[in-house]
Amino acid sequence: QVQLVESGGGVVQPGGSLRLSCATSGLNFKKYGMHWVRQAPGKGLQWVALIGIDEKRKNYVDSVKGRFSISRDNSRNTLYLQMNWLRSEDTALYYCATELIRPVEGTKAFDVWGQGTMVSVS
Amino acid sequence: QSGLTQPASVSGSPGQSITISCTGTSSDVGAYIYVSWYQQHPGKVPKLIVYDVSNRPSGVSNRFSGSKSGNTASLTISGLRAEDEADYYCYSYTTSDTLVFGGGTRVTVL
Numbered sequence: 001q002v003q004l005v006e007s008g009g010g011v012v013q014p015g016g017s018l019r020l021s022c023a024t025s026g027l028n029f030k031k032y033g034m035h036w037v038r039q040a041p042g043k044g045l046q047w048v049a050l051i052g053i054d055e056k057r058k059n060y061v062d063s064v065k066g067r068f069s070i071s072r073d074n075s076r077n078t079l080y081l082q083m084n085w086l087r088s089e090d091t092a093l094y095y096c097a098t099e100l101i102r103p104v105e106g107t108k109a110f111d112v113w114g115q116g117t118m119v120s121v122s
Numbered sequence: 123q124s125g126l127t128q129p130a131s132v133s134g135s136p137g138q139s140i141t142i143s144c145t146g147t148s149s150d151v152g153a154y155i156y157v158s159w160y161q162q163h164p165g166k167v168p169k170l171i172v173y174d175v176s177n178r179p180s181g182v183s184n185r186f187s188g189s190k191s192g193n194t195a196s197l198t199i200s201g202l203r204a205e206d207e208a209d210y211y212c213y214s215y216t217t218s219d220t221l222v223f224g225g226g227t228r229v230t231v232l
Binding site for chain 1: 125158160162167168170173174177178179180209211213218219220221222223224225226
């Protein structure tokens with residue numbers, strides 16, 4: 001069974017830093033791109049960043065460019081999000097998620113999300 | 123990177139059909155087939171219910187169906203049930219190799 005478990009959230013002052021981790025299991029991690037998605041309290045979902053199967057492909061939502069950095073360690077099956085210069089508007093529940101997984105041509109696709117880790121900037 | 127536009131709320135009676143629209147641009151919804159829909163119940167993790175405009179993952183009811191015309195995607199829920207009451211989000215890949223969500227639609231079953 002595929003599992004994603006986020007950690008590293010907490011309370012931090014504006015201008016501070018945090019590093020989120022997403023440990024995966026039951027997944028051939030190195031084969032799939034990964035995403036970070038966040039949800040501010042009472043608000044909608046916002047895509048934050050993606051990383052390809054290696055570190056050559058990385059993209060970010062404009063509001064975090066230059067402050068956040070996504071990375072992965074395929075030997076540890078773990079995804080990371082380094083967050084610097086945090087602002088109050090970064091307060092949210094941060095989810096890691098796989099890209100859409102397409103097992104075999106003609107079969108149904110799926111994705112997997114973690115339960116999220118809360119980041120509060122105050 | 124503007125978000126996709128969804129109605130804030132849609133409601134319907136049990137058994138009815140409702141449709142949620144998701145309007146983007148030629149750089150996202152209109153550019154590819156890579157439009158997905160997620161269902162999120164309060165306090166729960168989002169669940170994929172439609173991908174590639176109109177495909178359903180295994181285990182998702184065929185009461186959920188998706189379509190797209192130009193820059194607007196739509197999710198239809200037929201035979202509305204009490205358990206369908208949730209927030210629904212559209213999600214699209216973009217020509218900038220990024221992704222974008224809609225603002226979300228609260229579905230209320232009357």
